[in-house]
Amino acid sequence: MMLEVENLNVHYGAIHALKGVSFHLEEGEIVALIGANGAGKSTTLNTISRLNKPTAGDIRYRGVSIVETPPQDIVTKGIVQVPEGRRIFPKMTVVENLEMGAYIFSDRQRIEADIEMVFGKFPRLRERRKQLGGTLSGGEQQMLAIARGLMARPQLLLLDEPSMGLAPIIVEQIFDIISEINQQGTSILLVEQNAQMALSIADRGYVFETGKIVLEGDAGDLLEDPMVKEAYLGGG
Amino acid sequence: MEALRKKFSLTLPQNSIRIIRIIAALLLLALIIVRAMDVAAKSQFGADTWLRLSVSGLIIGGMYALIAIGYTLVYGILFMINFAHGEVMMIGTFGGYFVFEAFNAIQVSGADGNQLSFLNAYPVIAILLAFLAGMTIAALSGLFLEKFAYRPLRGAPRLVPLISAIGASIFLQNAGQLLFGPQRRQYINPVVLDRGIGWNLEVAGSTVVLTYTGIFSLILSAILMVGLYLLVQRTKLGRAMRAVAQDKKTAALMGINVDQIISRTFVISGALAGAAGVMWGIHNGLFNYYVGFLPGIKAFTAAVLGGIGNIPGAMLGGMFLGIVESVGPAVLGIDFQLKDVLAFTILILVLIFRPSGILGEALTEEKV
Ligand SMILES: Nc1ncnc2c1ncn2[C@@H]1O[C@H](COP(=O)(O)OP(=O)(O)OP(=O)(O)O)[C@@H](O)[C@H]1O
Numbered sequence: 001m002m003l004e005v006e007n008l009n010v011h012y013g014a015i016h017a018l019k020g021v022s023f024h025l026e027e028g029e030i031v032a033l034i035g036a037n038g039a040g041k042s043t044t045l046n047t048i049s050r051l052n053k054p055t056a057g058d059i060r061y062r063g064v065s066i067v068e069t070p071p072q073d074i075v076t077k078g079i080v081q082v083p084e085g086r087r088i089f090p091k092m093t094v095v096e097n098l099e100m101g102a103y104i105f106s107d108r109q110r111i112e113a114d115i116e117m118v119f120g121k122f123p124r125l126r127e128r129r130k131q132l133g134g135t136l137s138g139g140e141q142q143m144l145a146i147a148r149g150l151m152a153r154p155q156l157l158l159l160d161e162p163s164m165g166l167a168p169i170i171v172e173q174i175f176d177i178i179s180e181i182n183q184q185g186t187s188i189l190l191v192e193q194n195a196q197m198a199l200s201i202a203d204r205g206y207v208f209e210t211g212k213i214v215l216e217g218d219a220g221d222l223l224e225d226p227m228v229k230e231a232y233l234g235g236g
Numbered sequence: 237m238e239a240l241r242k243k244f245s246l247t248l249p250q251n252s253i254r255i256i257r258i259i260a261a262l263l264l265l266a267l268i269i270v271r272a273m274d275v276a277a278k279s280q281f282g283a284d285t286w287l288r289l290s291v292s293g294l295i296i297g298g299m300y301a302l303i304a305i306g307y308t309l310v311y312g313i314l315f316m317i318n319f320a321h322g323e324v325m326m327i328g329t330f331g332g333y334f335v336f337e338a339f340n341a342i343q344v345s346g347a348d349g350n351q352l353s354f355l356n357a358y359p360v361i362a363i364l365l366a367f368l369a370g371m372t373i374a375a376l377s378g379l380f381l382e383k384f385a386y387r388p389l390r391g392a393p394r395l396v397p398l399i400s401a402i403g404a405s406i407f408l409q410n411a412g413q414l415l416f417g418p419q420r421r422q423y424i425n426p427v428v429l430d431r432g433i434g435w436n437l438e439v440a441g442s443t444v445v446l447t448y449t450g451i452f453s454l455i456l457s458a459i460l461m462v463g464l465y466l467l468v469q470r471t472k473l474g475r476a477m478r479a480v481a482q483d484k485k486t487a488a489l490m491g492i493n494v495d496q497i498i499s500r501t502f503v504i505s506g507a508l509a510g511a512a513g514v515m516w517g518i519h520n521g522l523f524n525y526y527v528g529f530l531p532g533i534k535a536f537t538a539a540v541l542g543g544i545g546n547i548p549g550a551m552l553g554g555m556f557l558g559i560v561e562s563v564g565p566a567v568l569g570i571d572f573q574l575k576d577v578l579a580f581t582i583l584i585l586v587l588i589f590r591p592s593g594i595l596g597e598a599l600t601e602e603k604v
């Protein structure tokens with residue numbers, strides 16, 4: 001098993017943000033985490049990336065616990081997060097942002113080749129290679145955020161709301177690319193409020209509600225589930 | 237009374253405050269110009285004096301700039317003013333001093349068989365080692381300062397590390413006094429860098445001396461500043477520093493060890509302050525444990541002037557302040573002893589009228 005999260009508890013001061021969350025992800029899967037605002041989805045990803053420390057529970061990556069691993073080593077192990085709100089470095093160019101993504105590598109030639117590879121996936125970024133990150137449009141920033149994540153050569157990609165604030169046509173494009181990345185061998189943990197889109201490309205899904213998982217199953221079944229339909233798919 | 241004052245300032249529209257500020261600034265400017273014209277009319281000083289003052293301003297300005305970079309780098313990354321930075325410079329001054337002392341005590345036989353000190357037999361090695369020692373020990377103080385005085389307070393309200401910084405500054409000053417005594421010491425320079433001698437320029441019928449120590453300091457500060465700029469812009473470490481300054485969380489997600497980059501920022505800042513400290517000793521000669529205090533505050537002024545967080549701003553701010561301090565009293569026709577007052581007047585004026593600095597600032601969303 002690639003990723004196992006077991007009884008994860010996270011507190012922010014007095015706020016109990018995750019109350020015993022357990023789920024798993026098999027090698028090669030896309031797993032969607034869906035749920036309303038404040039349900040704890042980002043907290044889950046940030047705890048996997050070790051930006052938060054859990055108060056209880058365990059996270060195992062390929063059988064090894066990573067709850068004590070510092071954030072930079074999580075990235076070296078192949079777990080890469082594309083954060084919520086894109087968080088492009090505003091005062092760096094597109095190319096510099098991509099180079100930041102490849103920070104853990106030092107082989108220049110390989111980095112150059114990877115930049116070409118992501119430009120192949122996102123031709124828009126090639127046109128804007130010298131532009132400052134802060135001046136890109138929302139869609140371009142999301143593309144850059146994913147491209148920057150790919151520069152670290154992830155084996156497990158954690159995507160936090162890639163559709164946030166984007167026009168439907170851009171969302172389609174981005175989700176096509178996410179599927180493509182997955183088909184090329186990267187496992188994906190996808191956090192989304194857009195449950196329809198997420199479940200349409202995912203293998204399985206988990207539904208979060210106020211710090212707990214309340215429902216889980218194959219993506220197709222979840223799309224048909226009356227409760228999911230009611231709460232997240234606009235009444236079905 | 238208090239209530240009345242509050243009410244008054246509340247009812248005063250934002251615009252009129254602005255207008256008052258502008259009028260005040262214009263009045264000040266007019267005052268300076270009238271005063272300067274008055275001084276010029278009396279032609280108290282010739283071209284030679286102006287040149288002498290400008291050059292000595294540039295030299296001191298270079299040192300302020302090196303120290304100011306440290307304030308700006310640390311602020312850019314941690315949003316705190318490292319008030320102990322002047323003491324880091326002081327430690328650097330002592331580091332270089334002891335190297336010169338030691339080499340002065342070692343006797344070697346020169347090329348013609350005469351006994352002379354190692355300091356004068358191998359001045360280049362002595363100077364290199366003095367800077368190496370001063371910069372290393374200052375860099376280490378920066379490192380420890382961060383580790384023990386600031387890191388434990390990471391995430392605390394912004395005032396807390398500031399208080400810790402002031403505490404660290406007082407602690408280091410007192411430690412310096414305990415270790416090295418309160419008396420003033422004199423840098424023993426190699427003969428090639430004898431203080432006071434230099435190139436003689438004939439200007440307006442009188443001689444202006446461009447001292448070797450001054451020229452040396454100015455060139456070295458310029459080299460260090462260019463080096464720092466290249467480091468920040470071109471190297472992987474520099475890129476990581478910029479990333480951490482822009483967004484710590486995302487920097488961590490890129491695999492950057494944020495704590496390590498913060499440590500290295502303190503190391504670089506410390507090394508530059510240490511270099512300035514050794515220059516200070518070589519150029520000015522006399523110093524004691526208190527040597528870092530005034531340059532520290534002046535460099536802080538320079539950093540604020542250039543827009544705190546802005547590296548080229550700190551460099552320009554330092555040079556500018558050095559010149560103003562040196563030329564200013566002559567322009568205004570006031571006593572040269574008042575140069576410190578002039579520097580602090582500038583600090584206060586900038587903080588009141590343009591707290592974001594002359595060049596604007598490198599503000600980020602994280603700045604609270
Ligand atoms: N840094 C923080 N400090 C304090 N509380 C936090 C912090 N981050 C998140 N929380 C709280 O933890 C809970 C879970 O937040 P989280 O960001 O994980 O939700 P989410 O499911 O990602 O929501 P959204 O869909 O709006 O992004 C919320 O109640 C939130 O207010």
Ligand SMILES: [Mg+2]
Pocket residue numbers: 041042043084160
């Ligand atoms: Mg979220």
